[in-house]
Structures are given as C-alpha cells and as structure tokens.
Amino acid sequence: MQFKDITGHQEVKNHLLNSVKTNRVSHAQLFLGPEGSGSLALAVAYAQYVNCENKKDNDSCGECSSCHKYERLIHPDLHFSYPFYPSKETAVAIDVLQEWRTALQKNPYLGLNYWRDQLDAGNKQANIPIKEVHDIIKKLSLKAFEAEYKVLIMWLPEYLDKEGNALLKLIEEPPAKTLFLLVAENQERILNTIISRTQLVKINKIGHDDMKNYLVDKHQIENSTANEIAFIADGNIQEALNLLAYQEHNSSFTTFVEWMRYIVTDRGSEIMKISDENLSKLGRENQKSFLLYAINMIRQIMLIQQGLRSLVFLKEEELNFVEKFSELYQFEQLTEAINLLEKTHYGIERNGNPKILFLDLSLQLVLLFKYQTFPKGTQYI
Numbered sequence: 001m002q003f004k005d006i007t008g009h010q011e012v013k014n015h016l017l018n019s020v021k022t023n024r025v026s027h028a029q030l031f032l033g034p035e036g037s038g039s040l041a042l043a044v045a046y047a048q049y050v051n052c053e054n055k056k057d058n059d060s061c062g063e064c065s066s067c068h069k070y071e072r073l074i075h076p077d078l079h080f081s082y083p084f085y086p087s088k089e090t091a092v093a094i095d096v097l098q099e100w101r102t103a104l105q106k107n108p109y110l111g112l113n114y115w116r117d118q119l120d121a122g123n124k125q126a127n128i129p130i131k132e133v134h135d136i137i138k139k140l141s142l143k144a145f146e147a148e149y150k151v152l153i154m155w156l157p158e159y160l161d162k163e164g165n166a167l168l169k170l171i172e173e174p175p176a177k178t179l180f181l182l183v184a185e186n187q188e189r190i191l192n193t194i195i196s197r198t199q200l201v202k203i204n205k206i207g208h209d210d211m212k213n214y215l216v217d218k219h220q221i222e223n224s225t226a227n228e229i230a231f232i233a234d235g236n237i238q239e240a241l242n243l244l245a246y247q248e249h250n251s252s253f254t255t256f257v258e259w260m261r262y263i264v265t266d267r268g269s270e271i272m273k274i275s276d277e278n279l280s281k282l283g284r285e286n287q288k289s290f291l292l293y294a295i296n297m298i299r300q301i302m303l304i305q306q307g308l309r310s311l312v313f314l315k316e317e318e319l320n321f322v323e324k325f326s327e328l329y330q331f332e333q334l335t336e337a338i339n340l341l342e343k344t345h346y347g348i349e350r351n352g353n354p355k356i357l358f359l360d361l362s363l364q365l366v367l368l369f370k371y372q373t374f375p376k377g378t379q380y381i
Contacts, residue, residue: 001044001071001108003059007237008210009038012203016046017058025050025149026199028171028180033203035185036236041108042203043153043181044070047078050179051147066147073101077147079139083112083126083159085119092135093128109237112156113285113349128154130163137170140178151179158189171197205235219244227313232296242289252293253318255279260325263365271362280354287354291345295338301326302334333368340364 003013019025033039045060048070052060060067069075080100081093090096096119103110103118112126136152144150157164171180171194182198184190206214211230214237215221221229221244233240255278262270282290300312304326314322344361348354 001041001048002062002067003042003045003049006038006041006045006108007214008206009042009203012042012201013045013058015201016042017049020050020055025179027174027178028198029182029201030190030195030198031181031183031201031203032187033185034205034236035111036109036233036238036240037203037205038109038237039185039203040104040110040153040155040183042201043183044073044104044108047149047151047153047179047181050149050151051075051077073104075147076145077150079136079150079152080155081128081132081136081152082115082155083128084132085116085124085126086129086131091129092132094135107238107241109241111236111238114238117285126159127161128157128159128163130166133160133163133166136167140170140175144177149177149179150175151181153181153183155183157182157184157191157194158186160191160194162191164191164194168193168197206237207235211235211237211240215240215244224313224315228296228315228318231313232292239289239292242285243292245285245289252290253321255290256294256297257321259362263362264328264369266366266370271366272359275358275362276355279358282354284348284351284354287348287358288345291341291348295341295345297322298334298338298341301329302331305331305334329369336368337365340368 003017006013031039031043048067049055049060051066051070053064053066054061060070062071066075070078073080080097082100084090084093084096093100099118100115103115107114116126136154140150140152142150160167174180180198182190182194187195208230211233212223212226215226215229216223229240229243232243255274259274259279261267262274279287279290297318300314300318300322303309303311304322312319312322340361344357347357
C-alpha cells in the first residue's frame with residue numbers, strides 16, 4: 001500500500017516521510033484516528049516505505065521485491081495483530097490471517113463491524129487474548145528474514161485489556177530494528193502504560209472534499225450523491241461505504257418519507273407495521289445506515305431553518321421535502337429528534353432488539369412532533 005493510494009492526510013504523510021528521511025523512526029508509534037479515517041492504511045504505507053528498497057521522495061517505489069510483498073501483505077517481516085473471536089480453532093490472530101489479508105486489501109478503511117462480518121462472528125465479543133500477546137513476543141524475538149525492520153502493526157490495541165502489560169518490556173526495549181505501530185480509535189481505552197511508551201501520530205477525520213473526491217474517483221458516483229454521502233459519513237470512509245451499499249439496494253428517501261408521514265399523523269397501526277416488517281428486517285448495518293440518513297435529513301432541515309442553504313447537499317426531491325418540513329417544527333424539536341435517532345443508533349450498535357428500538361423511537365417521535373411544546377410555541381401538522 002502506497003501513500004498515494006490513501007485519501008487526504010498530506011501533513012501526516014509528510015511527517016511520516018520525513019521521519020524516515022532524517023533517520024528518526026521511533027520504534028513504537030501510536031496512530032490515533034477515528035474509524036474510517038485511514039489510520040490503518042497509513043500505518044501499512046509507512047511500514048512499506050520504511051522497508052522499501054528504492055525509496056522515492058514522496059512514496060515507496062511500488063516495484064521492488066519488498067513493495068510487491070507488502071502490496072499482497074505477505075512480507076515475512078510484516079506481522080499483524082488485531083481483535084478476533086477466540087475459539088477452539090482460533091487461538092491467535094494468525095489463525096485468521098488469510099481472512100484479515102482479504103478484508104484489508106478489499107477495504108483499507110475497515111471498521112470493527114466490517115471485520116466482524118468477514119468472520120461471521122455473530123454476537124461474540126472481540127478481544128486480543130493473552131495467547132496472542134505471547135505469540136507476538138515469540139515472533140518478534142526472531143531475527144528479520146530479509147527486511148531492515150521487523151514490523152508489527154496492531155489494530156485496535158483498545159482490545160488488549162490488562163494482558164497488554166505483558167508487552168511493555170518488549171515495547172520499551174525492543175530488539176534492534178523492530179517497529180511497533182499501534183493503530184487505535186479511542187485513546188481512553190488504551191492502557192496508560194502503553195500510551196506512555198509510544199510516540200503519538202494524530203490522524204484527523206477525512207475532510208468533506210477529500211471524501212467527496214474519493215467517492216467520485218473510486219466508486220464513480222454522481223457528484224451530488226457523493227456530496228450527500230460525504231456529509232452524512234462525516235469523515236468516516238467505512239460509514240460512507242456502508243451508506244453507498246445501502247443506497248444501491250434500498251430507497252432510503254422513500255422509506256424515510258413514508259415513516260415520517262406515519263409519525264407526524266400518529267398512525268399507530270402503520271407505525272407498528274413499518275417498524276416490524278421494514279425497518280427491523282434491514283440488517284444491522286443497513287439499520288445504522290438508515291438512522292444516519294434520517295439524522296442527516298433532520299440536520300439539513302435545521303440548516304435551511306437557519307438560512308444556511310449553501311451547506312445543504314440534497315437532490316431535488318429530497319430538497320423539496322426538507323423545505324416543506326422546515327416550516328412545520330421548531331429548532332428545539334428537531335434537535336431532540338436527532339438525540340432520539342442517535343440513541344437508537346447506539347442501541348443498534350449494541351445489538352439491541354431492532355423491533356423494540358424502532359417502535360420505541362417512532363412513538364417518542366410521535367410525542368415530540370405532535371404533542372410536545374416549547375416556550376416559543378410550536379406549529380403542528
């Protein structure tokens with residue numbers, strides 16, 4: 001994987017390139033960035049550049065033996081560790097290495113739920129167990145096979161728990177030419193003893209324009225659709241890919257309008273039917289994508305209410321709906337609607353019962369839009 005293949009983050013790329021050019025490669029680095037930001041892809045591209053046999057000024061050559069092996073993720077001195085779902089057949093990460101390589105090559109912006117789906121893990125809890133920690137220590141105690149650096153890329157060290165303390169001595173005093181790259185999303189969940197032994201590489205979410213260009217260039221979608229998805233995904237390419245897949249197979253706008261019509265007219269039987277027969281059967285990722293779409297639509301309504309039409313990225317049909325809806329409700333009601341949608345999204349992420357969650361959400365929205373009042377008064381349908 002080369003830097004040129006990764007969307008955005010030019011400042012981070014320059015920092016990583018300069019660390020190699022000036023021979024200031026820290027042996028333990030923490031790539032900290034939100035899901036879908038490309039932090040894992042940057043770590044792989046950095047490792048490839050470090051071991052490239054014919055480095056260019058701004059990237060690895062992509063042609064040497066080392067680069068070819070890195071592109072296929074099969075370099076003998078490149079090791080990965082990641083959360084997985086231990087079982088009798090799967091004791092350490094290498095037991096699902098082929099699945100990992102396939103997933104990462106297909107989607108370098110992958111999130112944990114995407115990785116879970118590749119393993120068909122059901123409701124199992126992911127972690128990095130103590131056997132995996134011992135396997136890491138064993139692998140890194142060996143000499144490098146052919147590269148200058150042995151590299152371990154650990155994705156989501158948040159899942160190490162206290163077992164990670166067994167790695168402290170190795171991280172603090174590693175064998176010569178050993179490079180630890182930890183790729184994390186939530187600093188608060190990482191052991192402080194590990195954070196204190198690493199150099200931080202902060203990675204921000206991807207900007208709107210970079211996201212839009214990625215969707216247009218890589219997925220050949222229309223500019224207006226790319227604008228809309230980029231706005232909803234808010235810097236998370238994994239979420240953008242989820243939304244793109246959802247829109248390819250579903251009419252989110254039609255479903256949203258039908259659902260809202262039942263809610264604002266308080267049609268109980270139809271609400272129960274659409275919650276039970278439509279929304280609850282979408283599948284978890286599609287349910288999350290639908291809720292994000294709904295959140296975006298409410299936000300667009302709020303933008304129009306505030307006179308910020310230039311920030312609204314919608315097709316004509318959606319724009320007409322948003323304009324009409326913006327005249328009916330107060331800003332405070334819309335804000336509370338977003339809070340309810342976000343709570344339901346969190347419940348879906350936590351494997352809550354979708355029938356109960358969507359029915360409860362619908363009924364709370366009925367109360368909010370039809371009966372709840374605010375100090376300035378409210379206009380109702």
